[in-house]
Amino acid sequence: MKLKLSILIAFILLLGGCTQETQNKLSRSIQNWTGTNGVLEIYDGDKLVKRFMDIDKLTTATGTDNGKDRPYRFGYGYNDKNLNGKRDKGEEKVYFEFSDYSTNYVFYEEK
Secondary structure, eight states, X not given: OHHHHHHHHHHHHHHHTSOHHHHHHHHHHHHHHHOOOEEEEEEETTEEEEEEEEEOOOEEEEXXXXXXXXXXXXXXXXXXXXXXXXXXXXXXXXEEEEETTTOEEEEEEOO
């Protein structure tokens, strides 16, 4: 019991000493590991034009040579072709990308 408590205290102190960016990266890696049931909706103005469902995670692209974040995200999800919010027959899992700068989108977890 003392060992578990000591490990927990050490982890909390270590996390407290990290920068906000390091804490965010740690949080994202934990979330990526556990996964989410995400939904990505893409809008043209106020009109819904595309929806991807059952997304495990969105990933920010990084440069191959410099390791810096690139201005787009990508993931895998089911293309909700008829925008009814349900996975229907013929709606397959696809790879998708979208720009952080020019895409109006909402990403949320479906419970």
